[in-house]
Amino acid sequence: MPYSVSPQPDPCSDNPLIELRGISMQFGRNRVLNNIDFTLYPGEAVAIIGPSGTGKSTILRIIAGLLAPSAGEIYVRGERRLGLIEDGPDRLGVGMVFQQAALFDSLTVSENVGFLLYQHSRLSNRAIRERVQEALAMVGLPDVGDLYPAELSGGMRKRVSFARAVMSNPDDLSERPSLLLYDEPTAGLDPIASTVIEDLIRDIHQGRGCSSYLIVTHQESTIRRTADRVVFMHQGQIQWTGPVDEIDHTDNPFIRQFFSAQVQGPIHVAG
Incomplete structure (x- = not known):
């Protein structure tokens, strides 16, 4: 029986890519998110910012x-999602870059980047290696495929995780990431390494058509260099978006306090 691929939604559609309606999240007695409404459109680059513990990574x-x-x-492309991503087919391909890169220490860089294809595609090993090499070249690391994560700097490990996040399975076009999620991608990096990562995020975004991304970050340079829209969260709620x-002109007290690093204001930090 010949293999066929279901028609894919237009990645450049004006319809929302993601809609969150009245989202709340509670762990025991701790309410992390409180009735959040949020919409993301194709092609958007959005930074989610705010103090620690406000539900951004959640x-x-x-x-x-x-x-x-x-x-x-x-809602994903207008259809309600029920359950988790593992519970059934989803109309949204997602690539995620975790704060600590989350690479497999026992695998080489090439094996890490090509992990999805080795596990789920019908490509030959040679074809996978070619795709891996292209992805590594895209993030500026064409010669590190045979190294292990422990042999790389922190910034290099971040870039390897980017290469892995954008890999897609040609046997299943629904797995091609139309949304990239970055959780503190520049945390712990020096200013020069942060700039490299910030530029890379923009380059990947601009080179992938109408793909969107969300980035959680505390670093001002990352906010200003990678985002078109900002969502500010505090105590599990969205307090400002624009x-x-x-951010330099709004009178919103949360934004003013956050970017001026003042102690006085609506954001209370435990001593």
Whole structure:
């Protein structure tokens, strides 16, 4: 029986890519998210910012389908998602870059980047190696395929994780990432390494048509260099959203305190 691929949705559609409606998340007595509404459109580059512990990374995991909310509804390209990503087919290909890169220490760089294809595609090993080499060249690391993660710097490991995140299975076009999620991609990096990562995020985004991305970050340079729109969260709720160039002009007290690093204001830090 010949292999066929179901028609894929237009990646450049004006319809929302993701909609969160009334999303809440509670762990025991701790409510991390409180009735969140959020919409992401194809081609958007959005930074989710705010103090630690406000639910930013939790939103990423809910959108990725790795975590089910306690309440609310999730819509992917207009269709409601039920359960987790592993529970059934999903119309959203997601690539995720974790804060610590999350590479397999016992595998080479090439084996890490090609892991999806080795596990789920029908490509030959040679074809996979060619795709891996292209991905590594895209992130500026064409000669590290035979090394192990422990032999790389922190910034290089981040870039390897980017190469892995954009890999797709040609046997299943639905797995091609139309959304990339970055959780603190520049955390712990020096300013020069951070700039390299920030430029790479933009380059990947611009080179992938109408793909979108969400980035959780605390670093001001990353916010300003990678985002078009900013969502500010505090105490499990969205307190402000707007274009990145408005963060210098808005009177919103949360934004003013966050970017001025003042102790006084609506954001209370435990001593």
